[in-house]
Amino acid sequence: MLARIKEFLGMESKPKEVASEQEVEKVAEEKPKPRIGYIHLSGCTGDGMSLTENYDILAPLLTEMIDIVYGQTLVDLWEMPEMDIALVEGSVCLQDEHSMHELMEVREKAGLVVAFGSCAATGCFTRYSRGGQQAQPSHESFVPIADIVKVDLAIPGCPPSPEIIAKTVVAAINGDMDYLQPMMDLAGYTEACGCDLQYKVVNQALCIGCGTCAMACQTRALTMTNGRPELNSARCIKCGICYVQCPRSWWPADRINKDLGL
Amino acid sequence: MVLGTYKQVVTARSTDKQIQKIAQDGGIASALLCFALDEKIIDGAVVAGPSEVMWKPEPTVALTSDEILAAAGTKYTFSPNVWMLKQAVRQYGLEKVGTVAIPCQTMGIRKMQSYPFGVRFLADKIALLVGIFCMENFPYESLRTFISEKAGVDFDLVEKMDIGKGKFWIHTQDQVLTIPLKETHGYEQNGCKVCLDYVSELSDIATGSVGSPDGWSSVFVRTDGGDTIFKQALEAGAIEAKAINEGKFGLEMLTKLSTQKKEKAMKVIDERKAMGLPVPFKASSEKEGDPLANV
Numbered sequence: 001m002l003a004r005i006k007e008f009l010g011m012e013s014k015p016k017e018v019a020s021e022q023e024v025e026k027v028a029e030e031k032p033k034p035r036i037g038y039i040h041l042s043g044c045t046g047d048g049m050s051l052t053e054n055y056d057i058l059a060p061l062l063t064e065m066i067d068i069v070y071g072q073t074l075v076d077l078w079e080m081p082e083m084d085i086a087l088v089e090g091s092v093c094l095q096d097e098h099s100m101h102e103l104m105e106v107r108e109k110a111g112l113v114v115a116f117g118s119c120a121a122t123g124c125f126t127r128y129s130r131g132g133q134q135a136q137p138s139h140e141s142f143v144p145i146a147d148i149v150k151v152d153l154a155i156p157g158c159p160p161s162p163e164i165i166a167k168t169v170v171a172a173i174n175g176d177m178d179y180l181q182p183m184m185d186l187a188g189y190t191e192a193c194g195c196d197l198q199y200k201v202v203n204q205a206l207c208i209g210c211g212t213c214a215m216a217c218q219t220r221a222l223t224m225t226n227g228r229p230e231l232n233s234a235r236c237i238k239c240g241i242c243y244v245q246c247p248r249s250w251w252p253a254d255r256i257n258k259d260l261g262l
Numbered sequence: 263m264v265l266g267t268y269k270q271v272v273t274a275r276s277t278d279k280q281i282q283k284i285a286q287d288g289g290i291a292s293a294l295l296c297f298a299l300d301e302k303i304i305d306g307a308v309v310a311g312p313s314e315v316m317w318k319p320e321p322t323v324a325l326t327s328d329e330i331l332a333a334a335g336t337k338y339t340f341s342p343n344v345w346m347l348k349q350a351v352r353q354y355g356l357e358k359v360g361t362v363a364i365p366c367q368t369m370g371i372r373k374m375q376s377y378p379f380g381v382r383f384l385a386d387k388i389a390l391l392v393g394i395f396c397m398e399n400f401p402y403e404s405l406r407t408f409i410s411e412k413a414g415v416d417f418d419l420v421e422k423m424d425i426g427k428g429k430f431w432i433h434t435q436d437q438v439l440t441i442p443l444k445e446t447h448g449y450e451q452n453g454c455k456v457c458l459d460y461v462s463e464l465s466d467i468a469t470g471s472v473g474s475p476d477g478w479s480s481v482f483v484r485t486d487g488g489d490t491i492f493k494q495a496l497e498a499g500a501i502e503a504k505a506i507n508e509g510k511f512g513l514e515m516l517t518k519l520s521t522q523k524k525e526k527a528m529k530v531i532d533e534r535k536a537m538g539l540p541v542p543f544k545a546s547s548e549k550e551g552d553p554l555a556n557v
Binding site: 050053118155156157158159160161162163164167182200204205206207208209210211212214215216218223224226227239241244245246247248249250251252253254255256257259260261262 | 266267321339340342343344345346347348363366367369370371372373374375376377378379380381382383384385386399401402451452453454455456457463464484485486539540541542543555556557
């Protein structure tokens with residue numbers, strides 16, 4: 001994986017603090033610009049919108065640091081070009097031949113395939129799709145893209161925060177594999193649900209009632225009752241954020257100490 | 263480093279007589295948050311405020327010193343403060359949030375700051391994180407067992423609870439009762455058993471009772487941000503500080519208790535790993551550096 005990123009981006013591993021304007025400029029001076037594509041499958045464009053909410057660094061990011069070479073909402077280009085990083089938004093509909101073909105094509109043409117947002121990463125609320133609607137009643141099966149192609153990185157979130165998108169892109173450009181490791185690990189987390197908190201944390205005697213899951217939940221499906229997460233499953237969209245943000249699911253101690261200057 | 267990374271450690275207390283009266287120890291958490299609010303370093307704080315149920319705290323967004331002070335004093339059960347941080351920023355519109363957190367809560371907050379996956383525009387709004395020392399926590403029903411069953415006291419009559427000198431202390435208006443800590447084991451929260459952090463190693467400023475005399479607190483100043491605020495609070499006279507006792511009742515005691523907590527947790531982590539149960543921390547055999555680090 002490391003070799004692959006380096007090969008495609010032609011970079012050496014270098015630690016990186018936070019995505020800031022200065023850092024963006026520095027990277028822009030030192031590195032060749034990676035070619036980034038944005039692929040829109042069964043998503044809502046919210047993940048792409050979240051990318052653009054990096055107001056402070058968006059202009060230098062787009063003009064100096066990366067080249068956006070493909071993306072239906074961004075670039076007037078029909079043929080998919082070769083890309084270093086492909087941000088794939090949305091899950092994929094098994095009955096939609098065109099989407100399936102597009103996803104396969106991304107895998108061929110992109111160095112790194114990133115499941116961008118929870119629909120691509122975990123299926124998110126398209127997990128509830130069951131067909132039977134006009135004008136394509138047979139379009140019923142939607143799966144996270146990792147079910148169909150190999151995914152290198154996952155950035156869950158509905159949408160992922162603007163900050164995590166910026167941090168991920170900058171880390172990928174810098175070849176900061178330590179920072180990206182959790183995203184690589186999360187590429188395998190495709191069957192997400194609010195009930196993961198019960199199965200993987202509370203049932204495993206790991207919950208400490210901190211409330212991070214309920215804070216992170218993007219649909220307020222979680223509350224805390226007697227110091228334990230209580231899931232309103234009717235509100236859960238299976239984005240996976242509660243378990244991903246839980247301090248008892250995975251623990252990036254070294255990165256946190258570095259970020260805090262400890 | 264069994265006490266985490268820190269710039270300085272002192273014994274300190276609030277100079278405010280009102281805070282001294284109501285605080286658990288030296289009133290450091292209350293004094294720092296009130297000072298930060300007055301100086302507009304924060305525009306509100308998430309604290310473990312009172313609820314309708316006696317001794318059952320509720321995470322509360324405090325916008326005034328009075329609301330901060332209403333949360334003074336230790337409650338030995340859950341207050342999921344991290345939950346309320348998003349409300350503080352979204353519903354209350356706060357730009358600079360202060361909060362009080364026990365070690366596991368600081369871990370949730372710091373992880374969210376380093377990896378803000380679904381947490382939009384929140385990570386940079388945590389302006390002051392005051393950490394509290396924590397040996398273990400209890401479910402509310404455990405607390406009720408201690409008070410009502412073991413000590414035979416009406417919950418409503420309890421004015422203060424405290425853990426120290428090997429005992430769980432219950433203060434009412436006219437009596438002081440104790441339960442040996444031996445009898446409270448088995449009632450603690452299970453998730454605490456793999457916790458490798460005693461002195462809130464990831465807070466800006468950590469404070470707690472152990473290592474300082476009654477009415478005073480031990481304080482670790484850890485981050486640059488914490489250092490700036492603590493110095494300002496000292497200069498303004500909101501807090502007074504003296505050198506911490508290095509000996510048996512000071513740093514030595516802190517080191518001893520922290521080591522004990524970490525060694526005990528490390529043992530549980532190793533046992534769980536051997537059984538194939540999930541733990542987010544490394545087994546002792548996987549650790550390259552400090553065997554007791556919070557990793």
